[in-house]
Amino acid sequence: MKINSIDPRVNRSKIDPEKKFEEAKELDQWQTFEVFQQIKRGMHHQHVGCVHAPSPEIAFLFAKEQYARRGQCVNIWVVKSSDVFATEYEDADIFDSAPEKFHRDPSTYKVMDRIQAFKERQKS
Amino acid sequence: MNISEKGFFAIKEMLYKIADDQLILGHRNSEWTGLGPVLEEDIAFSSMAQDKIGHSLAMYEILSQMGESDPDTIAFMRNDDQFHCCHLVEYPIGEYEFSLMRHFFFDMAEAIRFEMLANSTFEPLAMVARKIKGEIKYHTMHAQIWINQLGAATEESNLRMQKALNETFPLALGIFEPGTHEEILAEEGIFEGEKALQDKWLQLVTPILEKAGLQVPSISSITPSYGGRFGSHTPHLQPMLEEMTEVFRIDPSAEW
Amino acid sequence: MYGNAYIDPSLAPNKLTQDEDPIKLAEFEARIAAGDKIEPKDWMPTEYRKQLIRMIEQHAHSEIIGSLPEGTWITRAPGFRRKLALIAKVQDEVGHAQLLYSAAETLGKPREEMINDLISGKSKYSNVFNYPAITWADTAVIAWLIDAGAIVNQLANSKGSYGPYVRALDRICAEESFHLKYGHDNVVYLATGTPKQRQMVQEALTRWWPPIMHFFGPSDKISVHTETLMKWKVKMASNDDMRQTFLNMYVPKIWDLGLVLPDPNLKKNTETGLWEYTEPDWEEFKRVINGDGPCNAERLAVRRQAEEKGRWVRQALLSKDSRYVTPLV
Numbered sequence: 260m261k262i263n264s265i266d267p268r269v270n271r272s273k274i275d276p277e278k279k280f281e282e283a284k285e286l287d288q289w290q291t292f293e294v295f296q297q298i299k300r301g302m303h304h305q306h307v308g309c310v311h312a313p314s315p316e317i318a319f320l321f322a323k324e325q326y327a328r329r330g331q332c333v334n335i336w337v338v339k340s341s342d343v344f345a346t347e348y349e350d351a352d353i354f355d356s357a358p359e360k361f362h363r364d365p366s367t368y369k370v371m372d373r374i375q376a377f378k379e380r381q382k383s
Numbered sequence: 384m385n386i387s388e389k390g391f392f393a394i395k396e397m398l399y400k401i402a403d404d405q406l407i408l409g410h411r412n413s414e415w416t417g418l419g420p421v422l423e424e425d426i427a428f429s430s431m432a433q434d435k436i437g438h439s440l441a442m443y444e445i446l447s448q449m450g451e452s453d454p455d456t457i458a459f460m461r462n463d464d465q466f467h468c469c470h471l472v473e474y475p476i477g478e479y480e481f482s483l484m485r486h487f488f489f490d491m492a493e494a495i496r497f498e499m500l501a502n503s504t505f506e507p508l509a510m511v512a513r514k515i516k517g518e519i520k521y522h523t524m525h526a527q528i529w530i531n532q533l534g535a536a537t538e539e540s541n542l543r544m545q546k547a548l549n550e551t552f553p554l555a556l557g558i559f560e561p562g563t564h565e566e567i568l569a570e571e572g573i574f575e576g577e578k579a580l581q582d583k584w585l586q587l588v589t590p591i592l593e594k595a596g597l598q599v600p601s602i603s604s605i606t607p608s609y610g611g612r613f614g615s616h617t618p619h620l621q622p623m624l625e626e627m628t629e630v631f632r633i634d635p636s637a638e639w
Numbered sequence: 640m641y642g643n644a645y646i647d648p649s650l651a652p653n654k655l656t657q658d659e660d661p662i663k664l665a666e667f668e669a670r671i672a673a674g675d676k677i678e679p680k681d682w683m684p685t686e687y688r689k690q691l692i693r694m695i696e697q698h699a700h701s702e703i704i705g706s707l708p709e710g711t712w713i714t715r716a717p718g719f720r721r722k723l724a725l726i727a728k729v730q731d732e733v734g735h736a737q738l739l740y741s742a743a744e745t746l747g748k749p750r751e752e753m754i755n756d757l758i759s760g761k762s763k764y765s766n767v768f769n770y771p772a773i774t775w776a777d778t779a780v781i782a783w784l785i786d787a788g789a790i791v792n793q794l795a796n797s798k799g800s801y802g803p804y805v806r807a808l809d810r811i812c813a814e815e816s817f818h819l820k821y822g823h824d825n826v827v828y829l830a831t832g833t834p835k836q837r838q839m840v841q842e843a844l845t846r847w848w849p850p851i852m853h854f855f856g857p858s859d860k861i862s863v864h865t866e867t868l869m870k871w872k873v874k875m876a877s878n879d880d881m882r883q884t885f886l887n888m889y890v891p892k893i894w895d896l897g898l899v900l901p902d903p904n905l906k907k908n909t910e911t912g913l914w915e916y917t918e919p920d921w922e923e924f925k926r927v928i929n930g931d932g933p934c935n936a937e938r939l940a941v942r943r944q945a946e947e948k949g950r951w952v953r954q955a956l957l958s959k960d961s962r963y964v965t966p967l968v
């Protein structure tokens with residue numbers, strides 16, 4: 260039997276629709292790379308997604324077209340997913356007190372009152 | 384610009400063959416869209432096919448400005464004997480190794496051709512050549528990386544790539560079939576010539592293929608597949624054109 | 640392109656969460672209620688993971704299979720403008736599949752396993768793609784109206800709770816606006832063109848209307864299960880709501896072109912503000928989804944062949960020391 264398709268590409272490829280699909284013995288799946296894209300010089304690279312690729316070079320070829328085929332881009336990084344050390348969301352509480360560290364907060368340094376008071380004292 | 388009347392005639396001939404190559408190969412390669420060997424490669428290959436069709440459009444636009452028909456009419460209303468593409472681009476997509484090797488051979492030549500044309504005395508063409516430089520650079524990076532990695536990866540991949548190389552090599556030499564007006568083009572500083580291009584190409588592709596564990600046949604043992612530049616084509620082209628223009632020709636005067 | 644997730648209404652409510660740690664479950668639900676996103680390695684109920692994998696996977700399959708009906712006309716698009724746009728549009732759909740498979744992978748199912756399940760028929764995809772694109776005008780109708788339907792669904796889902804899916808959908812929705820414009824432009828050119836062109840587009844619209852009405856699926860049976868999934872922001876809107884949104888946005892635009900929709904009962908009830916229509920043939924819907932549509936066999940066979948043809952490429956570069964791990968996305 261033959262598929263009689265409206266798509267001439269399909270007819271050219273002579274598919275046998277009866278044929279059973281044989282799964283590969285082992286998943287023929289490449290590793291993944293995380294993709295970072297820089298929109299413009301001066302900006303940080305930003306994580307935009309991942310690609311499946313057998314090597315960093317091919318990962319770059321793929322990343323360029325999957326993530327930068329429209330819009331601006333000046334630079335791409337690809338990093339093996341397995342090389343990324345990530346914190347656990349479970350441990351997100353390690354970041355909790357950061358916003359409250361007042362000694363790092365410039366707005367907590369208010370010396371004008373003190374200077375004013377000092378000046379008043381000098382006058383008298 | 385001091386280009387003679389003969390020069391303009393020669394330019395038209397050259398533009399037709401460049402554009403026809405790009406259109407036909409872009410069309411062929413676009414057939415992989417949605418059917419590629421892996422999703423990401425599907426996307427990358429499709430982008431390059433679109434670039435190619437875009438490049439042909441830019442060439443047909445120059446031709447239009449030189450008094451030829453509009454790009455759609457040029458591309459969609461001619462029969463095969465009016466096309467000037469080389470045989471390499473006419474073949475169906477085949478297996479992926481065939482498409483990949485064809486892409487490698489063609490785009491390496493294309494990159495050199497446009498590098499040469501970037502300094503052409505024919506300014507409209509030089510301008511396009513400079514503009515599409517980056518796109519072609521990606522195409523050749525893509526081609527080289529794949530050839531390099533697949534050439535000797537496994538016994539099967541080596542066999543497939545070598546077979547594809549043997550099939551496409553004589554066809555690829557057809558890219559450089561000399562035209563009738565090569566001398567005028569060279570004299571007027573428009574284009575150095577197919578012979579020069581072929582020499583540069585061979586010097587460039589040979590070490591890449593060898594490094595990838597593939598054998599490049601000696602060029603003297605090969606009969607190049609000529610004829611395409613003069614309208615004599617493989618049996619694949621006319622049916623492809625009929626397919627490509629099927630809708631357009633329902634009513635060529637309609638706006639689609 | 641995708642209609643909506645099929646949810647099994649028969650599942651007993653207590654089955655959903657009975658084995659879950661009540662404290663973790665409460666935290667999880669509170670996070671979602673607060674509008675926060677769930678990320679891949681977060682604790683999540685088994686049923687949440689299961690339904691998301693299923694839904695995102697089906698969505699991804701719909702993109703890759705969805706590239707086939709329009710792909711039918713890639714080699715025949717009339718003129719440079721259409722030729723370039725159609726290739727780019729179909730390419731985008733492949734890109735959507737890639738993004739969605741990646742999002743689903745973060746939940747623990749490798750991409751090749753999902754593709755295997757698609758080809759073996761174990762996993763479903765949107766029913767509309769089992770219909771043929773008979774003429775060039777069909778591709779115009781698909782690009783406009785099927786994509787429009789997909790956008791309604793995707794916009795709703797992009798407000799969901801799972802981070803990687805939401806991020807993928809944000810990117811996808813941005814690209815869909817090109818598809819919609821391209822599709823509309825294409826339909827407008829045909830509808831305002833020669834009598835022959837107009838006839839082509841009218842016939843295509845008539846053919847595609849029933850599948851379009853099927854697109855969002857039958858009315859949801861409200862069950863504890865669907866309510867839970869809505870609370871978890873897995874399912875974001877009811878099928879009927881999405882259908883109404885779609886009809887409200889697009890029927891006027893279709894009528895505006897003087898095109899006729901093959902449903903004499905289709906009209907907007909001015910009192911309720913809702914669209915009324917002849918109930919779609921849900922028997923046909925079921926029959927097609929279960930494999931008996933005009934193109935099911937072809938779609939899967941094409942995908943199988945693409946997978947088999949690409950196998951040597953994937954296997955040649957498979958390296959033993961670069962192990963696949965779940966992507967971060």
Ligand SMILES: [Fe+2]
Nearest residue numbers: 431435490522
């Ligand atoms: Fe190229």
Ligand SMILES: [Fe+2]
Nearest residue numbers: 640702732735
């Ligand atoms: Fe899509």
Ligand SMILES: [Fe+2]
Nearest residue numbers: 640786815818
């Ligand atoms: Fe789309």
